Amino acid sequence: MSGYVRELALAARAAQATIAATDAATRRALLEGMAERLLDGQDAILAANGGDLERARLAGAGKATLDRLALSPERVRGMAEALREVAAQDDPLGEVTRRDVRPNGLVVERQRIPLGVVAMIYEARPNVTAEAAALCLKAGNAVLLRGGSEAAASNAAIAHCLHAGLRAAGLPEAAVSLVADTAREHVLELLQLSDLIDLAIPRGGESLIRFVAEHARVPVIKHYKGVCHLYVDRAADPDLALGLLIDGKTSRPGVCNALETLLVHRDIAAAFLPRALAALRASGVEVRGDSATRRFDPSLAEAGEDDYAAEFLDLVIAIRVVDSIDEAIAHIHRYTSDHTEVIATDDPAAAQAFVDALRSSAVMVNTSSRFNDGGQLGLGAEIGISTTRLHAYGPMGVEALTIERFVVRGQGQRRHPLPGGN
Amino acid sequence: MSGYVRELALAARAAQATIAATDAATRRALLEGMAERLLDGQDAILAANGGDLERARLAGAGKATLDRLALSPERVRGMAEALREVAAQDDPLGEVTRRDVRPNGLVVERQRIPLGVVAMIYEARPNVTAEAAALCLKAGNAVLLRGGSEAAASNAAIAHCLHAGLRAAGLPEAAVSLVADTAREHVLELLQLSDLIDLAIPRGGESLIRFVAEHARVPVIKHYKGVCHLYVDRAADPDLALGLLIDGKTSRPGVCNALETLLVHRDIAAAFLPRALAALRASGVEVRGDSATRRFDPSLAEAGEDDYAAEFLDLVIAIRVVDSIDEAIAHIHRYTSDHTEVIATDDPAAAQAFVDALRSSAVMVNTSSRFNDGGQLGLGAEIGISTTRLHAYGPMGVEALTIERFVVRGQGQRRHPLPGGN
Known part of the structure; x- marks a missing residue:
């Protein structure tokens, strides 16, 4: 020394x-x-x-x-x-x-x-x-x-x-x-x-x-990576969800509160995913999807385990269609980095279930992951974002x-x- | 593994x-x-x-x-x-x-x-x-x-x-x-x-x-050792100070919130120390003092650096006479384990100066170090006492x-x- x-x-x-x-x-x-x-x-x-x-x-x-x-x-x-x-x-x-x-x-x-x-x-x-x-x-x-x-x-x-x-x-x-x-x-x-x-x-x-x-x-x-999820519930307002998706993924893709994975409830997939894929394409975002997502666009790359675990820090997103909110929650539990998770829903019970089941540093209801930031949340400024529960x-x-x-x-x-x- | x-x-x-x-x-x-x-x-x-x-x-x-x-x-x-x-x-x-x-x-x-x-x-x-x-x-x-x-x-x-x-x-x-x-x-x-x-x-x-x-x-x-100090200010009530000394040192000497060092302002030493030494002796406490303390009882062992740093966990105490509250604070800054410090004083300005200058986990005014305990401080129970400022x-x-x-x-x-x- x-x-x-x-x-x-x-x-x-x-x-x-x-x-x-x-x-x-x-x-x-x-x-x-x-x-x-x-x-x-x-x-x-x-x-x-x-x-x-x-x-x-x-x-x-x-x-x-x-x-x-x-x-x-x-x-x-x-x-x-x-x-x-x-x-x-x-x-x-x-x-x-x-x-x-x-x-x-x-x-x-x-x-x-x-x-x-x-x-x-x-x-x-x-x-x-x-x-x-x-x-x-x-x-x-x-x-x-x-x-x-x-x-x-x-x-x-x-x-x-x-x-x-x-x-x-x-x-x-x-x-x-x-x-x-x-x-x-x-x-x-x-x-x-x-x-x-x-x-x-x-x-x-x-x-x-x-x-x-x-x-x-x-x-x-510590603040490790931010693998932030947006879950679009069956009861989501599609316009609102689309806004959160584009803001979360494209407004500054290189930061930790950017979205990395989109989870979509099967019941809303047909109404939401085609618009979402078009908007992502228009913003230059590369999409990697599961088989249910690729049914809407077979040209998409297939999403693998690594994609769901990845913090892309880039204009890339992984998408998965889920059968239920429980499946969305289970997916997040598996891949979360405890940073930020978002639900889009008009169903208060679904929102509460999502908040109660997850324990990331910020859980957002009907608003963008990009708001997990000291200035935006009223702290004035931030010295970092802790993903350690201590x-x-x-x-x-x-x-x-x-x-x-x-x-x-x-x-x-x-x-x-x-x-x-x- | x-x-x-x-x-x-x-x-x-x-x-x-x-x-x-x-x-x-x-x-x-x-x-x-x-x-x-x-x-x-x-x-x-x-x-x-x-x-x-x-x-x-x-x-x-x-x-x-x-x-x-x-x-x-x-x-x-x-x-x-x-x-x-x-x-x-x-x-x-x-x-x-x-x-x-x-x-x-x-x-x-x-x-x-x-x-x-x-x-x-x-x-x-x-x-x-x-x-x-x-x-x-x-x-x-x-x-x-x-x-x-x-x-x-x-x-x-x-x-x-x-x-x-x-x-x-x-x-x-x-x-x-x-x-x-x-x-x-x-x-x-x-x-x-x-x-x-x-x-x-x-x-x-x-x-x-x-x-x-x-x-x-x-x-x-972490909770390292408790080297807890009692400072008896020039404006202390000697009876009150004596009570805190005996409670802090003898009520349970093997615990972390027991007193280990007594600091006495020079102006009150003649009025306080002879009584304190007699009470400690009556309780079977071994005293190690600096030269000013030993003037009141030349048979006492001399306190060294090690004694002021020690957590005795036993019926032993180190005593030092200080010229001022600032000297007492400087002594505590040097030897503290950030656990508990006590001042006995009737002077509100001295009490506030003591509280402001020290940053141990508990600073006590006119009460016993033994109260640094979850149950006593109203937490109901405790899983430990942290001496880490985090x-x-x-x-x-x-x-x-x-x-x-x-x-x-x-x-x-x-x-x-x-x-x-x-």
């Missing part, structure tokens, strides 16, 4: 105590100041990003990677706007979430405090650098940021602006620490620091997340970066009387 | 779906029925326990181990009573904890669902078998119980009663699975089953917990065995308009 990451984590831990002791107004002003400095630093950020893009192109990066990596004046403004939105949220710290007076007079409160030091391990999305820092600071945490090497210059330029904001607020720069040396050994080192790091959040492809989960000695909140499940906002502790006030209460009376 | 534990976990997972689908009344009746069967089975349980005790004595087990292992008619009644108390609690499942209508009309709810399959890994405390099972079932989970080998016969007898309760309720016995073969390799196997087990909770000595933390691929909620922090009751997911209801809302209008 080089000790390089340990030094960063020690500094982050010291800085965290200072951040945790700030009041709500200070943290709000800090984030607003950081947003200003991102806008002031736009030219430097874009120049650094241009270098990253050039190197990525020379290294043969694909279109999706380049798209995630690329910044523009609009995207920098978007980052600044995200920081302002986080700044404007209710402050989560100190909030007394519950208060109970015990029969012996003890006043028992639950109160939100920061988690401590959060490590973000992510790929080539420079906007995560700013947004993760903002969410962590809002909740009184320090953050260690280890972004992908492709975005190293962009991340350094963004961190430079964030540090200027911290300095201007009289707060320690180490509250936002960039792991600038992106060698993988440093990730391994970071994942061992269970005495210094309270939580690691990996964001990126499945291989990155598996790597983190396998090597971590620190707690990890601590947080679904989109994680500022509140998911805190924990409730107990504060107990009494007047001398004891469990046992003193020896010899009293 | 033998596959033995994997088979148990697969069966537990299947059973969990059945438990999760039960209604509140069924789960309540289930736990009441289990309590009845424990009482009916008291003779068999005590006979099995007698065998365990005999084997432990022959193997040279110490007094503390034998005390934890020993059951009595009273302790069996206590187990049954604990099950009834858990049964009587509010049902945690299905509760909608938050509801928000978004500007686009989406109704976003957060709803409690079970975690899934919980693995308890514990030492020779047979009562944990019944209580952990009750808490897990109440929250709709299945549980895998791997108790210490010393308690194998007792645990089997208790599980026999729990299974009778499940059968009588028409529910699968596999919802409560005892890992009857207690070979350590099976613990290792269990800790790798990240596809089947949602949470592992180790309860026992530090070495057990470290073993679990080091080898787990499943999420773990998911749960402090005593964990039924609610800590659930997670909130998102349920979203709409009328066809999409993120993007359909191509070509609509």
Whole structure:
């Protein structure tokens, strides 16, 4: 071990105590100041990003990677706007979430405090650098940021602006620490620091997340792939279902809340599937279907096991016709990644059965899977979407970066009387 | 891998779906029925326990181990009573904890669902078998119980009663699975089953917990040692402080919420310490002090670094005189195990400064550390006390065995308009 990451984590831990002791107004002003400095630093950020893009192109990066990596004046403004939105949220710290007076007079409160030091391990999305820092600071945490090497210059330029904001607020720069040396050994080192790091959040492809989960000695909140299902019930409104299908599959196919599988009740298949197949074709979506689906278009490829388990992240969809809602639920239980499932139905009993039978992080009734997103669901912003049923499940906002502790006030209460009376 | 534990976990997972689908009344009746069967089975349980005790004595087990292992008619009644108390609690499942209508009309709810399959890994405390099972079932989970080998016969007898309760309720016995073969390799196997087990909770000595933390691929909620501090402020009521000291140190020295270190403000040392030392001596407590403490009794042993870091679990205490509340806080920051810290003071500003500066799972003002306990703090019962700032922090009751997911209801809302209008 080089000790390089340990030094960063020690500094982050010291800085965290200072951040945790700030009041709500200070943290709000800090984030607003950081947003200003991102806008002031736009030219430097874009120049650094241009270098990253050039190197990525020379290294043969694909279109999706380049798209995630690329910044523009609009995207920098978007980052600044995200920081302002986080700044404007209710402050989560100190909030007394519950208060109970015990029969012996003890006043028992639950109160939100920061988690401590959060490590973000992510790929080539420079906007995560700013947004993760903002969410962590809002909740009184320090953050260690280890972004992908492709975005190293962009991340350094963004961190430079964030540090200027911290300095201007009289707060320690180490509250936002960039792991600038992106060698993988440093990730391994970071994942061992269970005495210094309270939580690691990996964001990126499945291989990155598996790597983190396998090597971590620190707690990890994972978000594996999103194999999201739309079930079109026999009682669905076909127009509504068609809207959810096209929105879920085509509005941004490369993200985790995009649809991957369509399940259609046999009773509505003849009314719905021909229109659905035509609309998917018109949107350039490749369809892989079971035999019942292929009866409506024999030219379709046949869907296999792998297709139902796949997160295509592309304009591809697997379709299956089911005999009942129970068969749809059984299919989802088998292939779900616990991310998002959608039912289209006008039958309240079917909707309730679907909600009750499934336990994914978000179950949607008559609305698009694409709404499983912190901003859309009212969290203001998100640091990730957890598919682990522990601590947080679904989109994680500022509140998911805190924990409730107990504060107990009494007047001398004891469990046992003193020896010899009293 | 033998596959033995994997088979148990697969069966537990299947059973969990059945438990999760039960209604509140069924789960309540289930736990009441289990309590009845424990009482009916008291003779068999005590006979099995007698065998365990005999084997432990022959193997040279110490007094503390034998005390934890020993059951009595009273302790069996206590187990049954604990099950009834858990049964009587509010049902945690299905509760909608938050509801928000978004500007686009989406109704976003957060709803409690079970975690899934919980693995308890514990030492020779047979009562944990019944209580952990009750808490897990109440929250709709299945549980895998791997108790210490010393308690194998007792645990089997208790599980026999729990299974009778499940059968009588028409529910699968596999919802409560005892890992009857207690070979350590099976613990290792269990800790790798990240596809089947949602949470592992180790309860026992530090070495057990470290073993679990080091080898787990499943999420773990840890509870390491409790190095609990009492700080007697300059503005403390000496009588009150003395009561907290004796209760915290002597009422049950072998438990995690017992006091290990006393910090005394210099201004109150002359008024408080001589009485404290006399009371500790009268209770048979061995004192290790710093030089300022030893001025009041030069016969005391000198406290070293190790003493301030120690969880004595015995009638031993370390004492230090501090110049200020800040010095007390700095001492606690250095040695805390994040379990429980207590201040005795009549000065509200000092109390607030203490609460704000520390972030242990419970911070107590003018009351005993011994109250950091699920039952005492109003949770009804506890499955453990978490010292990890993730998911749960402090005593964990039924609610800590659930997670909130998102349920979203709409009328066809999409993120993007359909191509070509609509």
